[in-house]
Amino acid sequence: MLNRKKVYIILAAIMALMVIIEVMWAHPHHHMIWNTVPGFDLLIGFAGGWALIILAKKIMAGILQKEEDYYDREPLAESEEVSNGQGGGGHA
Amino acid sequence: MLNWLHPGFILIITGILMLVLPEKLRRIVMIAGPALTVAAVLLLQEGSWLDVEFIPEITLKLLEVDRLAVMFGVIFAAGSLIAAIYAVNSGNRFENAAEAIYAGASMSVVFAGDWISMIFFWEIMAIASWLIIISSKTEKASKAGFRYLLVHMFGGNMLLAGIILKITQGSFGIECLTGTQDAAFWLILIGVAVNATIPPLHSWIADAYPEAPMGGTVYMASYTTKVGVYCIIKLFAGTEMLLWFGVIMAIFGASMALIENDLRRLFSYHIVSQLGYIVAAAAVGGAVGIDGAAAHTFNNILYKGVLFMCCGAVITATGRRKISQLGGLAKEMPLVAGCFLIASLAITGFPLLNGFVSKSLVMNAMAEGGYHVAEIFLMIASVGTLLSIALKVNYFVFFGKGVREKVEAETGPIEIKPVPLNMKVAMVIGALGCFIVGVMPNLLYGLTPFQSDGHPFTADHVTQYIQLFAAATVAFVMYLDHMAPHEMLTLDTDWLYRKPLKYAVNGLSAGVTNLFNSCYSLVCRLVGKGNVYLHKPSKIAEDAGLHVPERNHGIEDDDVLQKPAGMLVATNMLIGIGAAVIAVLLLT
Known part of the structure; x- marks a missing residue:
């Protein structure tokens, strides 16, 4: 599996470097808080990432995910076949 | 000059020729046709060149050229050439013919100057794309194709109804509808929204695209939806209401992709997500908004083409289409993995690749229009793209250590067949395109209708994106143990008509x-x-x-x-x- 410690160290180095560059050289064209405060994008990235993971993996997966043969199972069709001998021609 | 040479018609004629030509000649024409199309687009000059009298009072403008149409024409032609190289060795004559006619009809919609020729080619596009889907010849494909056709006939009829209203009002030429808000406006919007995958009319894409043949999916990823956004840009630029639809698409698409297991369904949701940016930018309107939308569409065809091509190569080589059954393919398929890595970073918006260049324009449009909440949400959607493609697919399919062993323990060894050379060539061309546009953004900015400059390589832009991505990667690594997709089916709005x-x-x-x-x-x-x-x-x-x-x-x-x-x-x-x-x- 992934060596997490190594990944975290590399990412931390990249993040630190980016913040330093932002402080030294960035001239924001726009003046919202994420443009002006150095490193604010880190917060958006981290919080946004977690928000999406929770939204998708916890909320949406719980509501929307079904067994793979969900659309192939047809509980109604069988009972119809039994109930009328000549039926079946009617449904598409 | 050859101004009467209609690029779309060249592709349509190529398609018809493919129905009759013998096998070997067909393969040559399949490449030569799109190559000629590229040349024809580059020769176009602004103006209206092919005016045909339909009935007295109504003239069909088959070839009306403006900067926006040329930009779409260039990428459509390039896309058809790349897709033809990719698909040249696969498919029977009917599939290949349908693909070329489909691309040609899409191009003809873009160059149409009046409502009647637009709806005519629009419907040809729908039929041809349906033929592509069912040429997989599986039961699933024919069912999905039937649903696809129904949805698109619904959209086409809405559009037709709107167009009839427009014509009865005496307006024959295509014009911007922003601000009209009458019945024709809504009908045409619904018709276009089906193709532009605006929720809740989006679910056909994840339903149908995964069932089409490999080469066919590459074509389909480039045209139907892009013609949809072309119409959004052309007809509805500046319609503010669409902004929130765009933002919802961007977030929703990325979230669905996070839980999706089927590779091509995942990429289909990413089309929705990327179209969200385009729709949002078009909704803001103005020079920067329109340029951002057009430029992002251009780039989207490039990197999305490469993603679908790589995915097709993986499925062809392994015979498996689910992420949960794949792993560690980078060792055996380094070229595919490399192209995929480039395209996945491009779609994320990584600096030096093309997505970054056009996302800058889209973000500038948001910031200049004062839509700051939308701007934040689009940034979060970028993070979602990173998580669900650049990290999830790369880790679980290509690069992750130990993933392969785990998968093989459950499903048996993954057998890998060699990928045909033509597929590799097409992928490399596409990936190179992503890179070239990414390092020389002025090529792209020069093509846009208003030639806006996104100033992508400023310290604040570059640091902003790398910070976003680095921080989101931390979240991904923290959650990695639960990130693997499950073998489940994800429901979408197509549930409504399927249940x-x-x-x-x-x-x-x-x-x-x-x-x-x-x-x-x-x-x-x-x-x-x-x-x-x-x-x-x-x-x-x-x-x-x-x-x-x-x-x-x-x-x-x-x-x-x-x-x-x-x-x-x-x-x-x-x-x-x-x-x-x-x-x-x-x-x-």
């Missing part, structure tokens, strides 16, 4: 059938009972308990003798009923 609507229609038809059946059997029983008496009238007396003298003694079947009398009575009764009905009708 409740289906049961409603089936129930209705079963109900009608049942009602009919019970009426029929009631009539049968009555007639059956009646028949006995009609055949042998003396039975009435017998059943009533009266004594019947046996006059026909000695004849075994006395029905034969009694039947004519019974039938006479029956005929008289029928005539009497008929006369009564007529009398009642006449009297009332």
Whole structure:
């Protein structure tokens, strides 16, 4: 599996470097808080990432995910076949 | 100059030729046609070149060239060339013909200058793309294709209704509808929204694209939806209401991709997500918004093409299409993995690749328009793209350590067949395109309608994106153990017509059938009972308990003798009923 410690160290180095560059050289064209405060994008990235993971993996997966043969199972069709001998021609 | 040379028609003729040409010649024409198309687009000059009188008063403008159309024409032509190289060794003549005609019809919609030619090629596009889907020749594909066709016929009819309204108002040429808000506006918007996958009309994409053949999916990823956003840009630029639809698409698409297991369904949701940026930028409008939308569409065709090509290569090589059954492919398929890595970083918006260049324009449009909340949400959607493609697919399919061993323990060893050379060539061309546009953004900015400059390589832009991505990667690594996709089906709005609507229609038809059946059997029983008496009238007396003298003694079947009398009575009764009905009708 992934060596997490190594990944975290590399990412931390990249993040630190980016913040330093932002402080030294960035001239924001726009003046919202994420443009002006150095490193604010880190917060958006981290919080946004977690928000999406929770939204998708916890909320949406719980509501929307079904067994793979969900659309192939047809509980109604069988009972119809039994109930009328000549039926079946009617449904598409 | 060759201004009358319609690039779309070249592709359509290529397609028709492919139906008749022998195998070897067909493969040559399949590449030569799109190559000629690229040349034809580059030769185009602004103006209206192919005006044909349809009926008096209505002139069809088949080739109306403006900067926006040329930009779409260039990428459509380049896309068709790359896709043709990718698909050249696969598919039968019908599939290849459908692909070329589909690309040509899409191009013709873009260059159409009047409503009638637009709807004409729009419908050809829908039919041709349906033919591509069903040429997979699987049961799943034919079912998904049928649903695809129904959805697109619905969209096409809405568009047609809107166009008829427009024409009856006396407006023949295509014009921007922003701010009109009449019935034609809404009808055309619904029609276009189906193609531009604006929720809730988006679910056909994840339903149909995964079932098309590999080469066909690459074509489909480039055209239907892009023609949709072309119409959004051309007809609805500046329609503010669409901004939030765009933002929802961007977030929703990325979230669905996070939980999706089927590779091509995942990429289909990413089309929705990327179109979200385009729709949002078009909704903001203005020079930067329109340029951002157009530039992002251009780039989207490039990197999305590469993603679908790599995915097709993986599926062709392994025969597996689910992420949960793949892993560690980078070792055996380094070129595919490399192209995929480039395209996945490009779609994320990584600096030095093309997505970054056009996302800068889109973000500038948001910031300059003062839509700061939308800006934040689009940034979060970028993070979602990173998580669900650049990290999830790269880790679980290509690069992750130990993923392969785990998968093979469950599903048996992954057998990898070699990927054909033409597929590799197409992928490399696409990936190079992503890189070239990414390092030389002025190539792209020069093509846009208003030639806005996104100034992508400023310290604040570059640091902003790398910070976003680095921080989101931390979140991904923290959650990695639970990130693997499950073998589950994710429902979408197509559920509405695949379950409740289906049961409603089936129930209705079963109900009608049942009602009919019970009426029929009631009539049968009555007639059956009646028949006995009609055949042998003396039975009435017998059943009533009266004594019947046996006059026909000695004849075994006395029905034969009694039947004519019974039938006479029956005929008289029928005539009497008929006369009564007529009398009642006449009297009332």
